[in-house]
Amino acid sequence: MGELRGAAAAGIHRLTSRILLFDRDDRVLLFLTKAPDTSGSARWLTPGGGVDPGEDHLAGAIRELYEETGLENVPLGEPVWAHDFVVKWDDADHATGHAEFYTAVVDAFEPSSAHWTPEEHVDVLESRWWTLSELLSTTDPYEPAELIDLVRRQLPSC
Numbered sequence: 001m002g003e004l005r006g007a008a009a010a011g012i013h014r015l016t017s018r019i020l021l022f023d024r025d026d027r028v029l030l031f032l033t034k035a036p037d038t039s040g041s042a043r044w045l046t047p048g049g050g051v052d053p054g055e056d057h058l059a060g061a062i063r064e065l066y067e068e069t070g071l072e073n074v075p076l077g078e079p080v081w082a083h084d085f086v087v088k089w090d091d092a093d094h095a096t097g098h099a100e101f102y103t104a105v106v107d108a109f110e111p112s113s114a115h116w117t118p119e120e121h122v123d124v125l126e127s128r129w130w131t132l133s134e135l136l137s138t139t140d141p142y143e144p145a146e147l148i149d150l151v152r153r154q155l156p157s158c
Contacts, residue, residue, distance in 0.1 A: 014097040017061035018048030019076065020150065021069070023108035026157050027129035030142065033113075034123045042089040042125055046101070047111075057100040065104075068120070069114030076102040081150055086115070099144070103154045 021029040030044040047068045051060035058076060065071050079100040086096050111127045113120070130138075132155065137146050144150075 002064075008083075011096070012093065013052040014093070015053055015057065016097055016099040017051050017057045017064060018046045018050060018099055018101045019065050020046055020080070020101055020103045020154050021065070021071075022103070022105045022154070022156055023129055024105065024133075024156075025108065025129075026155050027131050028135075029069070029111070029127060030130055030138055031127050032140075034125065041141070042128075044128075044140055044147075048099075048101075053132070058102070061102045062101075067115040067117070068111065068124075070114060071106065071109075072107060074104045076104055078102075080154055081146075083144060083146070085144065090129040096122070099149065105156050 025113065028045060028046070032042050032044050035041045035043055047065055047067070048061060049064045051057055052063070061076055062074075065074060065076075080103050081101040082099065084096065084098050108129060109144065113124070116124065132148070132151055133144070135151060150155070
């Protein structure tokens with residue numbers, strides 16, 4: 001891995017909000033996105049992203065859910081998990097971060113890209129609803145490393 005550059009090298013800390021979005025068949029929605037790395041690798045992530053100035057984590061989660069999926073008025077409640085992380089990607093715009101995760105259950109749908117940022121139109125490669133057994137058997141990279149345990153703990157049917 002190369003050295004951190006730009007904002008990441010400057011030690012920028014980023015707040016993020018992420019959503020464990022389950023359908024009524026206990027599948028979780030994930031997006032395959034290009035990592036901010038010169039390697040060009042990709043990994044599966046939950047919907048979500050950076051908290052904008054003036055937002056708290058909940059407001060950021062609501063906005064990101066709308067931007068990335070088109071869903072509005074989805075009750076998210078209190079965060080179900082949070083973690084601090086160090087960015088390992090060499091072309092990221094931050095060096096460390098704090099993520100808070102929310103959970104919601106919705107009817108299955110096809111996410112809309114109508115409100116994506118220009119970067120998301122480049123970085124998001126696909127979306128997919130995953131069962132826990134599919135996550136357990138995949139060799140595809142995903143983030144965070146704790147995703148499977150988090151999904152298992154938050155499954156609506158459990």
